Amino acid sequence: MPAHRRHILPCVTLAGALAIAGTVALSPVAVAAAGVTTSLPARTTSVPAADEVSGSGQAVVWSQKPATDTRDHGWLSLSGGAPQDLGPLADTGEGVTVDAVSVQDSVVAVATSTNGGLADHVTLRRLDTGSQRTLAVAYDSSGAAGDERYRGQAGDGILLQQAYYDDDSQYRVRLVLRTSAADRTLLSNDARYEVLASDADGALVLRRTAPSWGHRIVYVDFATGATVTVAEPDTDELPQGLEFTPTRFGVIDGAKLTEWQRAAPSDGPATVTLPTDRARWISDDTLAWYEGSANGNELYAMSRDGSTPAADLNGTFGDISVGDDGRMRASLYRPDVDAAVQTLTDGRVSTVDGDASTIPAGPARLDALALSGGTLYTADDSSRRTGVLLSSRMTIGTAGASATTPSRVLAYSTGTVHRTLATAGNRVLVEQGDAYQVYANGTLTGVPLQGTDTSLDQVVDFDGDRFLLRDKTTLNNGTLLLYTVATGTVERVPDGVALYGGALYSSVKTGISSWAIRRTDLATAAVSTVTTVDCLPGQLQVRGPWILLTTCGTASTQGLLLKTGTTARTTVDASVRRPVLGTNVLYTYTKPDGTGVALNAEVLGVTGAAPRQLFVLPKGVGSTSVERWAVDREAPWAAWMDGDGVTHIVWAGAPSRTAASAPTGFSPNGDGKSDSWAPKWTYNRPVTWTLVLKSGTDSVRTLTGTASGGGVAPAWNGKTDSGTAAAEGSYTWTLSAKDAVTGVPAADVSGTVALRRTAPVASVTAPTLASNSSTSAVIPVSWTAKTAGVTSYDVGWKVATRSSTGVWTLGPLQTWRTGTTSKSAVFGSSGSPVTPKPGLTYRFYVRAHDDAGQTGAWSAAAASGIPVDDRSSALTYKGTWASKSVTSAWSKTERVSAAPGSTVSFSADGTKLRIVATAAPNGGRFAVVVDGTTVGTVNTYASATSYRKVVFTYTLGTKITSHKAQLKVLSGSTAGRATVRLDAVMVTR
Missing domain, CATH: 2.130.10 (Methylamine Dehydrogenase; Chain H)
Incomplete structure (x- = not known):
C-alpha cells in the first residue's frame, strides 16, 4: 500500500445510455467483410491517470495501465528520472483494497499474482543496493483458516490479514507483520483489517472488531505492539480526514484536529484548531483540499500554520498522498505541461529538481x-x-x-x-x-x-x-x-x-x-x-x-x-x-x-x-x-x-470519378495525329471497367480492362471487333466500372465520339465590292462547310498596304474569328479588328474544325474592295460637276455632270479598275481613258434607276503598277439621256 495514502475527493463517473439512428453505441466484436478499410491505433492519453501514488525521499512509485496492457503496472521514478515499468500488479478483485505498489525507506514493494486472484507474493527491492527478495502470501481465495490477504508494506516487511479459528472454533483474522526473519502478530480476534497508512514504524488500521463487528481505527506501533484508538466510526465511512506523517497521527473533524505524537503514542492527544474546515489531508507542514471545477478537481493548498494563504495550484489533480518522508505528492494535470507526479511543499508546487516525475502515456478511455x-x-x-x-x-x-x-x-x-x-x-x-x-x-x-x-x-x-x-x-x-x-x-x-x-x-x-x-x-x-x-x-x-x-x-x-x-x-x-x-x-x-x-x-x-x-x-x-x-x-x-x-x-461507397477527359472525336487516317480515340477517366479507387461503342443500336467495339491505380485509359483505333475499319460517323459509348476490391459498381458514364478520316473543308464568299451590298465601308462575309461533321470555323483576312517608297505588299494572315459556330459576319461592324479603309482590298479565308478534332486547310480567298467615294481628294474634277446627296448611293453622295467634255482624273495603282455609278432613265455616256488610251465607253442608261452599280471593269495588269486614269463625259445618245452620275471608283490591289 502507498505509504500514508489518502484520497481527498473521488471523481464521479457519469453514465449515459442514449442512442441516435446512425450513431450507435452498442457492442460489436466486429468482423469485417472484404472491403476497403483502414484503422486508427489504440489511443494513449497524453496526460494519463496515475493512481496509488507513494513517495519516499527522491523515490516515487505509482500504478497505471500501460498502452500495451489492460492491467495496472507498477512504475518507479528516482529523482524525477524516466519511469521504470515494474510489471503487472496484483488483481484487486473481491472488492478488497489491495495496494500493490509502494515505497518506504527506499524499499519498493510490488505485490503480484500468479493465480489471477489477490497477491500471492510481494517482491521487496532495495533502491540503494538493488537487492531484492520475495515474501510469499498464502492466498487461496477460500477465506478459510490459513488464507492470507496482502494488506500493505511495512518498510522491508509486509502486513497480512491471516484467517484462523480461535479456541472456540470461531472464524477470526489477525494482522501479521511478516519479515524475512519471522511473522509477528500485531492485532487479532477481528473480522477484517484495512491498512489505511503504514511505514516501517507503524500503521493506521481500520479493524472490524469482535464480537459486535464494530468499526475502530487504531494506530499500532510495530516496535512495542502498543495500539491507540484514533476513531470509532459507525460505518465503513472514514472520518473527514486522517493525519499520518513521520511525527504525528490523528483525525480531522471540521476545523478541529485531534493528534498524537508517534514518539509517545500513549500520551494524551493534542487539539489543533485549523484555519479552514475544508481540509481533507494534513502533512507535517501543509493543508490541502479539492474543489470541483469545470475541468475537474482543482487542488488548493496552504501552510499548516496559516502563514501562506490558500492558493489554487493551477491544475487538475488526481491522487494525493503523503510519503513516509512527510512530503505531499499528487498526480498533476495541466493543459500546458505533461502529466507528472508532483511534490507539494508548504502549500506550493515544488520547483526543486527531482520533485516531479513524468507519467508515461497509458491507454485512453x-x-x-x-x-x-x-x-x-x-x-x-x-x-x-x-x-x-x-x-x-x-x-x-x-x-x-x-x-x-x-x-x-x-x-x-x-x-x-x-x-x-x-x-x-x-x-x-x-x-x-x-x-x-x-x-x-x-x-x-x-x-x-x-x-x-x-x-x-x-x-x-x-x-x-x-x-x-x-x-x-x-x-x-x-x-x-x-x-x-x-x-x-x-x-x-x-x-x-x-x-x-x-x-x-x-x-x-x-x-x-x-x-x-x-x-x-x-x-x-x-x-x-x-x-x-x-x-x-x-x-x-x-x-x-x-x-x-x-x-x-x-x-x-x-x-x-x-x-x-x-x-x-x-x-x-x-x-x-x-x-x-x-x-x-x-x-x-x-x-x-x-x-x-x-x-x-x-x-x-x-x-x-x-x-x-x-x-x-x-x-x-x-x-x-x-x-x-x-x-x-x-x-x-x-x-x-x-x-x-x-x-x-x-x-461503404462506390468509386467516383475525380477527373475525366474524353475527346469528342478522332481521325484514324494514319497521319500520326489523333489516329486513336484515347479517353481517360480517373477514379478514386482501383476498378475493373468495360467500354462499349455502338452505332445506333448495333455494338461495334467492346474494350475491357483493370485500372489498379484508378486511371481508366482505353484506346480505340477505329476498328470493329472483327478488325475491319469502322465507317465514318458518330458513335455512342458507355463506360461501366466496378470497384476492384468490393465489386460495387460506379455510376455509368456515356457520351458520343465522332470518327472521321477526311479533313474538314470550308469555303468563304464576300461581295466583289463593298458597294455591291452596302452604302458604307463594311463587308458582309459568309462561309460554309463542304464536308460532314464540321463543328466550328476559323476566319482570317489579309490586306495589301503601300510602303513609304510606294511599294504595295500583301500582308500576313490575321485572325478575325476563332472557333466560331456562326456562318456569317460583317467585317467593319462592331467587334471587327480594323475599320476598312477606302481604296483597299480585303481578302478573306476560312478553315473548318470537325467533331473528330481535325482542322482543315485554309480556303481560297474571297476578295472584296472598299471603293473611293466621289468626294475623295484623290479624284480631280474638271468641267461642270455637281455634288448631290443620294440616300441609296455609296456614302450617300453622287457627282453629277451632263456637260460633254467634263472629266475626272485619278491614279490607278492596282491590277483591276472598277467604276461604280448610278444607272437611270436619264443616264448618259462617258469614256474611260487609261494612260492616254480610251479603253471603253460606258452608257449609264437604264429603264429604272439602279444605285451602286459596277458599270465598268478593266484589268490593268497582273502586278500592281501605276496608271493614269480619266473618265470623260460624252454627248448623250438623246437629249434626255445625257446625265452621268459617278458614285465611286475602285482599284483592286
Whole structure:
C-alpha cells in the first residue's frame, strides 16, 4: 500500500445510455467483410491517470495501465528520472483494497499474482543496493483458516490479514507483520483489517472488531505492539480526514484536529484548531483540499500554520498522498505541461529538481464514436482527465482508405462525456450529465437543454441547428420534442418526423389509405408536399433526394425507399433492425448465420449496386460493452472499435470519378495525329471497367480492362471487333466500372465520339465590292462547310498596304474569328479588328474544325474592295460637276455632270479598275481613258434607276503598277439621256 495514502475527493463517473439512428453505441466484436478499410491505433492519453501514488525521499512509485496492457503496472521514478515499468500488479478483485505498489525507506514493494486472484507474493527491492527478495502470501481465495490477504508494506516487511479459528472454533483474522526473519502478530480476534497508512514504524488500521463487528481505527506501533484508538466510526465511512506523517497521527473533524505524537503514542492527544474546515489531508507542514471545477478537481493548498494563504495550484489533480518522508505528492494535470507526479511543499508546487516525475502515456478511455461528412469523432480522456473530443478526417483514394491522426477538437467544459450522440457538419451534440450541449468547431454554442434523466431519453435526429429528442421522463411520457439550439426553443412534434436541410419532414393522412410526405421549412414555415404513399409510414429518414420509411404499414417489418421526383418505390427489409439512410447509401441489417447481426451497405442511384456486408455484430448486440460502432449519414463510411481500442474504418461507397477527359472525336487516317480515340477517366479507387461503342443500336467495339491505380485509359483505333475499319460517323459509348476490391459498381458514364478520316473543308464568299451590298465601308462575309461533321470555323483576312517608297505588299494572315459556330459576319461592324479603309482590298479565308478534332486547310480567298467615294481628294474634277446627296448611293453622295467634255482624273495603282455609278432613265455616256488610251465607253442608261452599280471593269495588269486614269463625259445618245452620275471608283490591289 502507498505509504500514508489518502484520497481527498473521488471523481464521479457519469453514465449515459442514449442512442441516435446512425450513431450507435452498442457492442460489436466486429468482423469485417472484404472491403476497403483502414484503422486508427489504440489511443494513449497524453496526460494519463496515475493512481496509488507513494513517495519516499527522491523515490516515487505509482500504478497505471500501460498502452500495451489492460492491467495496472507498477512504475518507479528516482529523482524525477524516466519511469521504470515494474510489471503487472496484483488483481484487486473481491472488492478488497489491495495496494500493490509502494515505497518506504527506499524499499519498493510490488505485490503480484500468479493465480489471477489477490497477491500471492510481494517482491521487496532495495533502491540503494538493488537487492531484492520475495515474501510469499498464502492466498487461496477460500477465506478459510490459513488464507492470507496482502494488506500493505511495512518498510522491508509486509502486513497480512491471516484467517484462523480461535479456541472456540470461531472464524477470526489477525494482522501479521511478516519479515524475512519471522511473522509477528500485531492485532487479532477481528473480522477484517484495512491498512489505511503504514511505514516501517507503524500503521493506521481500520479493524472490524469482535464480537459486535464494530468499526475502530487504531494506530499500532510495530516496535512495542502498543495500539491507540484514533476513531470509532459507525460505518465503513472514514472520518473527514486522517493525519499520518513521520511525527504525528490523528483525525480531522471540521476545523478541529485531534493528534498524537508517534514518539509517545500513549500520551494524551493534542487539539489543533485549523484555519479552514475544508481540509481533507494534513502533512507535517501543509493543508490541502479539492474543489470541483469545470475541468475537474482543482487542488488548493496552504501552510499548516496559516502563514501562506490558500492558493489554487493551477491544475487538475488526481491522487494525493503523503510519503513516509512527510512530503505531499499528487498526480498533476495541466493543459500546458505533461502529466507528472508532483511534490507539494508548504502549500506550493515544488520547483526543486527531482520533485516531479513524468507519467508515461497509458491507454485512453474511448467512450464513443460518431461520424459526419467523412470525419470520425471520438470522445475519450486523452489530453484531459475530464474528457476531450478528437476528430480524424477520412479519405478514399487509389491507395485505399486512410485516416488522419486524431486531433483535439475540444475539451469538455463540464463533466466527462461518455457518449457522442450525433454530429452534423462541424457541430457535435453531446450529453454531459443531464444536459445536451452542442459544440461548433470546438466552441460551445447555443442554449444547452437541461434534462431530468438523460438515460430515459433518445436523440432521434440532429442537423446541427436542431435535434429531435424523445423525452421518456414522467413529465413528457415519450413525447417527441424539437429543440432549437440557438434559442433553446422546445416544441412538441408528431412521431415519425425527420430533420434535413433546414426542414422538418412529416407524414399526413390524406385519404382512407393514402399519406402525404410533407416538408416544412423551419425558417419560413412554408409547407410543400414531397411525395405520397399508400401505406402507413413509420419513422422517416431523409438524405438528399431519398426518403426512407423505416416501416410501411401497420405492424410491418418492411420499409420503403423513395426518391423524390420519381415514381420509384423499393421495399427494404426492416425485420432484423431498423435500416439507416445515409447520403446515397442505405444501411440494412441481416443475420447471415441466423444469429449474428451484420451491417450491410447499398450504394443508391447506381445501376447494379447491391447490399454488401461491412462487418458482423455478435449475438449480444444490446449489451453495454465498451466497444462502439457508428455509420456516417453524410458520407459513405462506417467504423467500429474493438476490445483493444483499435478503431476500424470501412468505406461503404462506390468509386467516383475525380477527373475525366474524353475527346469528342478522332481521325484514324494514319497521319500520326489523333489516329486513336484515347479517353481517360480517373477514379478514386482501383476498378475493373468495360467500354462499349455502338452505332445506333448495333455494338461495334467492346474494350475491357483493370485500372489498379484508378486511371481508366482505353484506346480505340477505329476498328470493329472483327478488325475491319469502322465507317465514318458518330458513335455512342458507355463506360461501366466496378470497384476492384468490393465489386460495387460506379455510376455509368456515356457520351458520343465522332470518327472521321477526311479533313474538314470550308469555303468563304464576300461581295466583289463593298458597294455591291452596302452604302458604307463594311463587308458582309459568309462561309460554309463542304464536308460532314464540321463543328466550328476559323476566319482570317489579309490586306495589301503601300510602303513609304510606294511599294504595295500583301500582308500576313490575321485572325478575325476563332472557333466560331456562326456562318456569317460583317467585317467593319462592331467587334471587327480594323475599320476598312477606302481604296483597299480585303481578302478573306476560312478553315473548318470537325467533331473528330481535325482542322482543315485554309480556303481560297474571297476578295472584296472598299471603293473611293466621289468626294475623295484623290479624284480631280474638271468641267461642270455637281455634288448631290443620294440616300441609296455609296456614302450617300453622287457627282453629277451632263456637260460633254467634263472629266475626272485619278491614279490607278492596282491590277483591276472598277467604276461604280448610278444607272437611270436619264443616264448618259462617258469614256474611260487609261494612260492616254480610251479603253471603253460606258452608257449609264437604264429603264429604272439602279444605285451602286459596277458599270465598268478593266484589268490593268497582273502586278500592281501605276496608271493614269480619266473618265470623260460624252454627248448623250438623246437629249434626255445625257446625265452621268459617278458614285465611286475602285482599284483592286
